[in-house]
Amino acid sequence: MRITIIGSGNVATHLAAALKNAGHNIVQVYSRDMQNAALLAYHVKAEPVDDLQYISSETDVFIIAVKDDVIGVIAEQLAKYDQLLLHTSGATDLYALLAFTDKAGVIYPLQTFSKVREINFRQVPLCIEGADEGITRQIKELVQSISNNIYRVDSMQRKILHLAAVFACNFPNYLYEVARQLLDAKGLEFDLLRPLILETAQKVQERLPAQVQTGPAVRNDVGTMDSHLKLLAETPHLQQIYTMLSQRIIKMDFTPPADK
Amino acid sequence: MRITIIGSGNVATHLAAALKNAGHNIVQVYSRDMQNAALLAYHVKAEPVDDLQYISSETDVFIIAVKDDVIGVIAEQLAKYDQLLLHTSGATDLYALLAFTDKAGVIYPLQTFSKVREINFRQVPLCIEGADEGITRQIKELVQSISNNIYRVDSMQRKILHLAAVFACNFPNYLYEVARQLLDAKGLEFDLLRPLILETAQKVQERLPAQVQTGPAVRNDVGTMDSHLKLLAETPHLQQIYTMLSQRIIKMDFTPPADK
Numbered sequence: 391m392r393i394t395i396i397g398s399g400n401v402a403t404h405l406a407a408a409l410k411n412a413g414h415n416i417v418q419v420y421s422r423d424m425q426n427a428a429l430l431a432y433h434v435k436a437e438p439v440d441d442l443q444y445i446s447s448e449t450d451v452f453i454i455a456v457k458d459d460v461i462g463v464i465a466e467q468l469a470k471y472d473q474l475l476l477h478t479s480g481a482t483d484l485y486a487l488l489a490f491t492d493k494a495g496v497i498y499p500l501q502t503f504s505k506v507r508e509i510n511f512r513q514v515p516l517c518i519e520g521a522d523e524g525i526t527r528q529i530k531e532l533v534q535s536i537s538n539n540i541y542r543v544d545s546m547q548r549k550i551l552h553l554a555a556v557f558a559c560n561f562p563n564y565l566y567e568v569a570r571q572l573l574d575a576k577g578l579e580f581d582l583l584r585p586l587i588l589e590t591a592q593k594v595q596e597r598l599p600a601q602v603q604t605g606p607a608v609r610n611d612v613g614t615m616d617s618h619l620k621l622l623a624e625t626p627h628l629q630q631i632y633t634m635l636s637q638r639i640i641k642m643d644f645t646p647p648a649d650k
Numbered sequence: 651m652r653i654t655i656i657g658s659g660n661v662a663t664h665l666a667a668a669l670k671n672a673g674h675n676i677v678q679v680y681s682r683d684m685q686n687a688a689l690l691a692y693h694v695k696a697e698p699v700d701d702l703q704y705i706s707s708e709t710d711v712f713i714i715a716v717k718d719d720v721i722g723v724i725a726e727q728l729a730k731y732d733q734l735l736l737h738t739s740g741a742t743d744l745y746a747l748l749a750f751t752d753k754a755g756v757i758y759p760l761q762t763f764s765k766v767r768e769i770n771f772r773q774v775p776l777c778i779e780g781a782d783e784g785i786t787r788q789i790k791e792l793v794q795s796i797s798n799n800i801y802r803v804d805s806m807q808r809k810i811l812h813l814a815a816v817f818a819c820n821f822p823n824y825l826y827e828v829a830r831q832l833l834d835a836k837g838l839e840f841d842l843l844r845p846l847i848l849e850t851a852q853k854v855q856e857r858l859p860a861q862v863q864t865g866p867a868v869r870n871d872v873g874t875m876d877s878h879l880k881l882l883a884e885t886p887h888l889q890q891i892y893t894m895l896s897q898r899i900i901k902m903d904f905t906p907p908a909d910k
Contacts, residue, residue, distance in 0.1 A: 458874070481874050501846055502864055507853065515842045541842060550836045551843075553878045558829035558843045559850040560865030561895045562822035567859035567902070569818035576810045582775045582801060583811075583818045584855050586761055590819045591851035593767065595844050599827035604762055605820030614718070614741050618813045627898060634891060635821045642827070 391532060392448065395419045395436070396464055397455035398426035400503035401478050403433075405455060405536075408511040410434040412535040417449045447471045451532070453497070458482050465490045474528065480552030483545045484519055495520040495529045498548055499537075502559050511536055517543035517551060568628060600642075607639035651792060652708065655679045655696070656724055657715035658686035660763035661738050663693075665715060665796075668771040670694040672795040677709045707731050711792070713757065718742050725750045734788065740812030743805045744779055755780040755789045758808055759797075762819050771796055777803035777811060828888060860902075867899035 391414050395406045398421035410416050416436040421427035424440040431438035439445065442464070451474040454464055461477050468475055469490035476495045477487060487494035498517040503509065516537045520526030526542065533540055543551065566587060570580045593602045606614035615636055622629045651674050655666045658681035670676050676696040681687035684700040691698035699705065702724070711734040714724055721737050728735055729750035736755045737747060747754035758777040763769065776797045780786030786802065793800055803811065826847060830840045853862045866874035875896055882889045 458871075481877065500842055502849055502853070502862075504853065504862060506857075509849070513845050515845060517842070539841075539845075541838075543838070547836050547838055549877070549881060550832055551838065553881050554829040554832040554843060555846055556865050556867075556878065556892070557825045557832070559846050560863070560867065560899070561825050561891075562847075563850055563854070563859050563863055564867075564895060564899050564902075565817045565821050565825075566854050567863070569814040570859060572810055572814040572817070576807050578801075578803070578807055578811065580858065581799075582760055582777070583814060585773050585775060585799075586815055586819050587822075587854060588851045589762055589769070590823055591848045593762065593764065594823070594826050594847060597766075598840065599823050599830060602762075602764060603820070603823055603827070604764075605816050607816075607820065607824075611718075617741065617809070618816065621809060621813050631821075631894060631898070632816070634894065635824060638887060638891070639820070639824050642824075 391415070392417050392450045394445065394449040394452045395430070395434075395455065396452060396468070397421065398423070398430045399455060400505055401499060402453075402455035403430055403505055404503045404509060404511060405453060405478065405497070405499065406430060406434045406436075408536040411511075414535070418446055420445065442467050445471070447473075449473060451476060453478065454487075462486050462489070465494075474525065476529065480517075480548055480555065483549075484521065485545070488521060492521055493525060495525050496545075496548065497529060497533055498543070498551070500551060500555060502555075512538050515539040515541060517541050517548055519544055519548065568631075603639065605639070607636040610640055651675070652677050652710045654705065654709040654712045655690070655694075655715065656712055656728070657681065658683070658690045659715065660765055661759060662713075662715035663690055663765055664763045664769060664771060665713060665738065665757070665759065666690060666694045666696075668796040671771075674792075674795070678704075678706055680705065702727050705731070707733075709733060711736060713738065714747075721746050722749070725754075734785065736789065740777075740808055740815065743809075744781065745805070748781060752781055753785060755785050756805075756808065757789060757793055758803070758811070760811060760815060762815075772798050775799040775801060777801050777808055779804055779808065828891075863899065865899070867896040870900055 393409055393414050394417050395402050406416055416434040418437045418439050419427050419431040420439050427438035427440050452468050453476050454461055455478040458479050461482055465487050474493050475487050475491050476497050478497050480498050496519040500515040514537055516533045518529045520529050569583055619629055653669055653674050654677050655662050666676055676694040678697045678699050679687050679691040680699050687698035687700050712728050713736050714721055715738040718739050721742055725747045734753045735747050735751050736757050738757050740758050744756055756779040760775040774797055776793045778789045780789050829843055879889055
């Protein structure tokens with residue numbers, strides 16, 4: 391397929407590279423910043439543009455991978471080409487595109503991308519939604535060329551996924567940073583915790599988190615929790631986080647749910 | 651070395667297996683429960699015992715891997731053999747043993763163990779502490795046979811490590827479970843999040859968490875955070891967790907610390 395990429399951020403970069411590798415023709419890469427457009431365009435052998443007036447109509451699909459709040463503005467300007475218009479946002483309704491075109495859809499890659507890390511795109515879960523069955527089929531054909539994990543997900547479900555990703559990714563990463571700071575204050579290296587962090591994530595690849603919960607809270611080990619709170623005496627905000635999360639773990643029904 | 655293992659839980663099991671594999675002679679395995687003692691003893695070709703009066707004096711070191719609150723009781727009974735006495739607890743002071751013997755030390759493996767998962771023990775960070783330099787050297791020689799990651803850590807540092815592990819392992823695992831429940835309520839599979847969870851942990855293997863923090867909070871994207879809080883309207887405790895962690899991420903100084 392002939393594909394135009396709108397955006398040059400992490401999602402645009404990884405998606406464009408995966409599509410190029412799968413044999414698609416990346417026609418143009420658009421970014422407001424010509425340097426960013428040129429960098430990504432060079433990698434995927436496309437033409438860089440920094441003004442929407444130079445967008446070529448010789449394409450089959452526009453993939454809009456930009457900040458949520460400009461998706462609508464850009465969709466409005468691209469609708470006139472009457473081609474498939476897809477956005478990649480977890481938090482944005484399909485309606486943001488449907489307001490301007492019937493040929494609308496979503497490819498939401500559920501992964502945390504950074505330009506500095508390679509990723510095996512075939513394992514990235516891609517959540518797709520189309521304005522109708524025909525469009526959904528078209529999107530599915532397109533993304534099957536780059537990933538083995540395709541899920542049909544409607545706009546409401548996608549918003550929940552986006553929220554769940556905050557709990558599963560952004561918050562744990564913040565807690566890693568808290569742990570790093572605790573160690574740093576005592577002259578200990580973060581390397582000490584890296585194997586533990588990796589194993590914790592690996593454990594839930596095969597099992598469910600409730601089945602592998604460990605630590606003082608799930609054992610209701612009050613003595614250990616008390617001594618932990620004393621160690622946090624100088625950081626009341628960490629005491630608050632410790633108490634709140636521990637209480638939830640204690641209260642939680644850890645009867646393992648049926649394994650899926 | 652001739653080694654006696656006191657305990658048959660996760661730590662005892664993984665440590666005994668690693669020591670046996672490294673060529674040490676596991677003399678006896680003690681557990682209050684004969685079935686548990688027998689199971690582990692069978693794996694490491696040792697004699698199982700369920701009563702401390704049958705402990706053999708023909709050993710070089712006792713490794714006490716039992717619940718924190720019985721370490722003292724057991725140490726008191728083993729002190730008479732006048733051999734090296736080691737505990738494996740993150741939260742317990744060396745003093746718990748020093749009260750009964752001078753030949754005291756600690757091997758604290760900083761990892762989350764479960765009997766159902768194999769682990770590469772050579773990569774497990776082992777935090778060691780000895781009553782004096784000679785004992786520390788003895789412990790170091792012993793554990794170098796099973797791990798490449800040996801750290802000298804005093805009792806205060808070890809308590810901080812144990813606390814940091816709660817933030818780096820137990821709390822993230824609870825947040826995985828929250829994410830799973832959010833998905834489950836909308837008929838979505840946990841499989842959708844597994845690659846994200848793994849990648850989040852893999853990112854901090856090479857980089858520091860503050861350098862790879864993503865999500866609405868670090869961007870101070872108030873609109874997205876508001877819509878997430880609306881989605882959590884029926885679960886006030888999750889709203890509370892979301893708000894508290896997001897506010898900390900917003901307030902945090904994410905100037906990346908010097909990479910180590």
